[in-house]
Amino acid sequence: MMADGATLVVSIDKAGKFSKHLFYSTRDDAWYVAVQCTQNWGVLTFMPLEYQKCRIAVTGAQKRSARRKAREWEQARAAVSVRLSAPVEQGSREKEPDREAAEATCVPEAPAAPDTVTATVATTATASSTRWGVRVCYVLEGKSILKNLGKAPAEHGCPDSWQEPGPVHFWLKEKLVAASIPFRSIHRILMSSKEETQPADCLLEHLPLTEEEMASCL
Numbered sequence: 001m002m003a004d005g006a007t008l009v010v011s012i013d014k015a016g017k018f019s020k021h022l023f024y025s026t027r028d029d030a031w032y033v034a035v036q037c038t039q040n041w042g043v044l045t046f047m048p049l050e051y052q053k054c055r056i057a058v059t060g061a062q063k064r065s066a067r068r069k070a071r072e073w074e075q076a077r078a079a080v081s082v083r084l085s086a087p088v089e090q091g092s093r094e095k096e097p098d099r100e101a102a103e104a105t106c107v108p109e110a111p112a113a114p115d116t117v118t119a120t121v122a123t124t125a126t127a128s129s130t131r132w133g134v135r136v137c138y139v140l141e142g143k144s145i146l147k148n149l150g151k152a153p154a155e156h157g158c159p160d161s162w163q164e165p166g167p168v169h170f171w172l173k174e175k176l177v178a179a180s181i182p183f184r185s186i187h188r189i190l191m192s193s194k195e196e197t198q199p200a201d202c203l204l205e206h207l208p209l210t211e212e213e214m215a216s217c218l
Contacts, residue, residue: 002034002043006073008066009164011056012038012208016170022049022062024070031063038167130158130193134172134200137188138181149175152191159191159198165206172203183209184217 001007007021010033021034033056034046049058131151138145149172156168176183191200209217 001070001073002036004073005161006069007034008062008069009166010058010062012165012167012170016167016208018044019166020052020056022058022066024063024067026070026074031058031066130154132159132191132193134175134203135190135192136176136179136181136186137190138185139187140182140185144187147179147181149179159200159202162200162202162206165208169203169206169208173207173209182216183207183213 001023002021007023009019010022011020012018017038019036019038021036022031023034024031031049032046033049033052035044036042037044052058131154133151134149136147136149138147152168152171156171157166162168172189176186186204189200189203190197191203192198
């Protein structure tokens with residue numbers, strides 16, 4: 001489920017080494033939390049959501065989103081299973097000897113469309129392989145400045161996955177600190193690929209700031 005994007009990141013530790021994913025089990029009709037290492041993407045453990053109630057806050061909207069993702073994921077898997085288990089047409093064995101002769105004289109059929117899961121994985125892999133450049137617009141001493149922070153690592157995903165807290169937000173904070181850019185002076189964040197440039201407000205929205213850093217932005 002995690003590899004197919006059927007879970008929801010709900011918490012990341014301050015060092016950015018571990019992330020907690022919320023997922024829903026249709027079999028148990030219950031929510032669980034899985035702990036993943038962001039260094040090698042291994043799953044360390046998972047537990048019922050109730051065990052984490054005092055440590056992380058999960059909203060009703062997040063639970064609904066996780067349940068929707070799980071159901072869509074299971075529907076896609078069920079569609080593939082039905083397609084793979086479809087019975088072979090009766091009499092196909094008797095027709096097999098004539099197949100080579102038929103193929104020699106007939107135009108080959110168009111290849112079948114890829115199944116839903118394969119297409120989704122291929123699309124995700126393509127999006128993740130595109131490295132997005134990040135630029136920050138900020139005001140310093142009355143001057144507007146546009147600074148290029150470089151390209152986000154490919155393993156941090158793509159803009160679609162940046163809508164939820166993740167490693168890319170810790171990467172951005174490190175870049176801002178290294179460039180001595182005050183958080184309160186930031187006006188806008190832009191992300192760009194070879195094809196397009198667009199606002200990246202989601203990167204600012206989930207920036208992992210301490211209480212002191214948030215107070216400095218007021």
